[in-house]
Amino acid sequence: MRKIFSFLLIALIWAGAPVAALADTHLVPCQESAAFQERMQSAPDNYYFDTPYQAYSANLLCGAEGLPHLQLRIDRAVDIAIPFALFFYIAGFIGWSGRAYLLKSNRASRPEEPEIFIDIPLAIQSFAQGLLWPFLALKELTTGALTAPASEISVSPR
Amino acid sequence: MKHLMKYLTSAPIMAAAALVSLSIVMIELNHFFPGLQYGTYFHSVP
Numbered sequence: 001m002r003k004i005f006s007f008l009l010i011a012l013i014w015a016g017a018p019v020a021a022l023a024d025t026h027l028v029p030c031q032e033s034a035a036f037q038e039r040m041q042s043a044p045d046n047y048y049f050d051t052p053y054q055a056y057s058a059n060l061l062c063g064a065e066g067l068p069h070l071q072l073r074i075d076r077a078v079d080i081a082i083p084f085a086l087f088f089y090i091a092g093f094i095g096w097s098g099r100a101y102l103l104k105s106n107r108a109s110r111p112e113e114p115e116i117f118i119d120i121p122l123a124i125q126s127f128a129q130g131l132l133w134p135f136l137a138l139k140e141l142t143t144g145a146l147t148a149p150a151s152e153i154s155v156s157p158r
Numbered sequence: 159m160k161h162l163m164k165y166l167t168s169a170p171i172m173a174a175a176a177l178v179s180l181s182i183v184m185i186e187l188n189h190f191f192p193g194l195q196y197g198t199y200f201h202s203v204p
Contacts, residue, residue: 116168119167
């Protein structure tokens with residue numbers, strides 16, 4: 001039953017998305033938006049405002065309030081996909097290097113010491129390992145090293 | 159020298175150093191690619 005509902009929900013969202021994108025006609029290219037032009041004129045005149053405003057004016061769609069909007073459209077998917085992929089990779093890198101460092105430092109004779117005084121060679125080694133985290137995670141997931149075996153997971157009495 | 163190195167590798171000092179270097183990276187990114195947050199550099203035509 002739950003599966004049927006989830007399929008129904010997916011189908012509804014799938015069918016609804018193009019309609020929503022077509023209905024989103026209030027977005028105009030930023031260079032044609034009077035509100036955006038007004039914002040651009042009143043912005044401070046320096047590099048940190050000029051360059052972004054020129055780029056937005058050339059590339060992005062603006063709403064009635066004159067601010068750039070990113071659309072959730074399949075042909076503009078890269079606008080969302082690239083920043084998300086970058087975020088996901090960087091978050092995974094931070095997590096994986098920390099995990100690798102802790103796993104290795106636990107094997108030291110005094111495991112608490114590398115946590116208080118950072119072991120620089122070990123840290124660099126962990127960072128290098130963290131760069132390859134998607135492959136390492138996949139490898140550990142398939143070999144079962146990433147997760148605890150089911151026998152170790154406590155289950156409350158039923 | 160040995161004690162200085164040990165002090166410099168202590169977790170709070172390393173955390174502060176990491177924070178400062180990350181801030182420098184972010185400030186430089188904003189300098190070379192201002193307005194990157196809207197994804198303007200991934201597309202040329204809307």
